[in-house]
Amino acid sequence: MRRLLSGLLVLGVLGGAVHAETDSPLLNITALMPPHPTHENDSYICTVVKAPEEAMHLVGFTPEAHQSTVHHMLLFGCRTPARTDLPVWDCKMKKVCAVADNENVLYGWGKNAPAVTLPEGTGFAVGPGSAIRSFVLQVHYRLPRPAHDASGLRMQFSRQATPRSAGMLAYAARFTIPPRQHSHLVPNSCCYSGFEPMRGIAARVHTHTMGRSVFLERRGPEPGAAWSQVFSQDPQQPQGFYPLTQNLTILPGDSLRATCLFNSSQASAPVSAGHGSENEMCNLYLLVDAHVPAFQWCADSSSYVAAWASWSPRPRRRAPAWSSLPSAPRRTTARSLWFTTPGPCPLRSRWPATPAPPRATPRAPTPTA
Numbered sequence: 578m579r580r581l582l583s584g585l586l587v588l589g590v591l592g593g594a595v596h597a598e599t600d601s602p603l604l605n606i607t608a609l610m611p612p613h614p615t616h617e618n619d620s621y622i623c624t625v626v627k628a629p630e631e632a633m634h635l636v637g638f639t640p641e642a643h644q645s646t647v648h649h650m651l652l653f654g655c656r657t658p659a660r661t662d663l664p665v666w667d668c669k670m671k672k673v674c675a676v677a678d679n680e681n682v683l684y685g686w687g688k689n690a691p692a693v694t695l696p697e698g699t700g701f702a703v704g705p706g707s708a709i710r711s712f713v714l715q716v717h718y719r720l721p722r723p724a725h726d727a728s729g730l731r732m733q734f735s736r737q738a739t740p741r742s743a744g745m746l747a748y749a750a751r752f753t754i755p756p757r758q759h760s761h762l763v764p765n766s767c768c769y770s771g772f773e774p775m776r777g778i779a780a781r782v783h784t785h786t787m788g789r790s791v792f793l794e795r796r797g798p799e800p801g802a803a804w805s806q807v808f809s810q811d812p813q814q815p816q817g818f819y820p821l822t823q824n825l826t827i828l829p830g831d832s833l834r835a836t837c838l839f840n841s842s843q844a845s846a847p848v849s850a851g852h853g854s855e856n857e858m859c860n861l862y863l864l865v866d867a868h869v870p871a872f873q874w875c876a877d878s879s880s881y882v883a884a885w886a887s888w889s890p891r892p893r894r895r896a897p898a899w900s901s902l903p904s905a906p907r908r909t910t911a912r913s914l915w916f917t918t919p920g921p922c923p924l925r926s927r928w929p930a931t932p933a934p935p936r937a938t939p940r941a942p943t944p945t946a
Contacts, residue, residue: 602736604629608652608714609641609729613665615722619648619853621669622722625658626712629734634700635743637733638684639692647728648717648854649687649783649816649946653680654701654709669852673713681709681872682747685781685862686730687946690817696778699866700739717946719854742870744775746863748835749876749945754787754857756844763859766834767875769827775865777825779818780808782837783860783946787848788812790838791861798830808863812837818864827865835861835875858946 608626615622642650655674660666674680683701684693695701703709716728750765769775782791792809796802807825827833837859841848848857865871 604633604734604736605731606734607641607729607731608712609727610714610716611664613722614724615718618720619669620718620722621667621715621852622665622718623660623668623673623713623715624665625661626714628654628703628710628712630704631736632702632704632706633734633736634739635683635695635703635732636700636735636739637692637694638686639731639733640686640690641730642686642716642728644687644689646718646723646726648719649685650717650728650730651682651686651715651946652684652730652732653713653715654683654703655679655681655711655713656708658711658713668713668715673715679708680874682745682862682945683709683712684730685783685816685818685946687783687816688814690781690815693818694733695743695864696866698739699741699743699778700735701743702870703734717852741776741866741868743778743864743866744871744873746833746865746871746873746875747945748859748861748863749874750837750859751850751877752857752859753850754839754841754844754848756841756846756848758839758841761839761841762836763839764834764836764878765859765875766832766878767873768832769829771829771871773829773867773869775827775867775871777807777821777827778864778866779820780810780864781816781818781862782810782812783816783858783862784812784837784839785854785857786813787839787841787844787857788837788859789840791859792836792838793861793863794834794836795825795827796832796834797828798832804834818862833863833875835859837861852946860945 606626606629608624610622610624613622638652640650653673656679657675659668659672659675672680701709712732714729748765750763752763754761754763780793784791789811790809791812792806794804794806796804807823808821810819839857848855850857850859
């Protein structure tokens with residue numbers, strides 16, 4: 578079995594407090610769910626953790642949870658969290674950042690997956706000058722939360738400059754699985770029309786009990802180009818980040834397709850996508866890096882990616898009024914980089930002068946975990 582992307586982290590965090598050596602290039606922060614009872618099955622609760630007060634890079638995650646209590650955890654990076662008035666709030670099928678389009682998935686965990694350390698020279702830009710000024714930890718409890726539970730994770734930050742910025746391409750879909758099917762596929766594809774290549778590093782998948790395989794394919798923009806598989810994982814194994822076994826460079830014009838294979842042979846009725854244990858999910862998270870960090874939600878084969886500029890001491894420009902992007906450093910102005918539905922993918926060799934505003938059509942939340 579492919580080994581998980583993991584490493585040993587030396588942590589100095591006790592009781593939720595931050596402890597850092599003044600001469601150490603590393604800072605460690607713990608994010609544990611505060612006391613908050615839940616009384617129903619499949620509850621989702623969130624809590625906020627502030628980002629460091631200095632510009633840093635997030636380079637490692639160590640889970641503090643067990644699958645006997647926690648179904649899964651997601652860590653989001655936000656400019657502003659959705660709630661600041663409560664230490665814990667119910668966030669099932671609700672936004673976790675004040676602006677939903679700014680919900681950047683940084684980490685996911687399930688089924689007792691181990692710790693994760695990003696490759697040397699790669700990290701998520703956080704703190705002043707970045708789009709990530711706070712973190713939101715979301716925990717899904719399949720059963721009512723035990724009284725003394727303190728699940729969460731520990732984050733490791735580096736003060737050293739990193740030449741490449743980490744990002745995440747997140748795939749989620751809405752679907753219905755017919756009953757008594759030994760094989761049912763749910764595909765979800767988007768097209769990259771950005772301006773610079775991205776490198777694939779590792780991937781994490783998530784389904785519930787019917788999932789048998791989740792795989793990722795790439796197709797170039799050439800006429801008649803075929804899909805080629807670049808990653809595959811059994812979702813019933815620990816749901817952590819597994820390194821890609823082959824080099825993956827995502828070029829402008831490429832399409833990426835995430836597909837989930839389900840077996841509903843034991844189901845007597847259709848099963849829909851949803852946040853409950855009786856539902857199913859089809860998620861894939863592709864960890865990438867580039868010179869400018871990029872985060873994408875590919876939902877039901879139609880979404881876009883936002884390129885977040887890394888920290889820079891230079892004065893910043895304002896983003897378009899309609900954009901969900903923050904103001905960006907002069908050297909790397911942030912813009913919207915569109916992902917389109919399957920079909921011809923528009924190529925861009927430079928920053929767009931005036932990106933088209935995102936569609937405002939309301940849509941139901943797409944299940945993620």
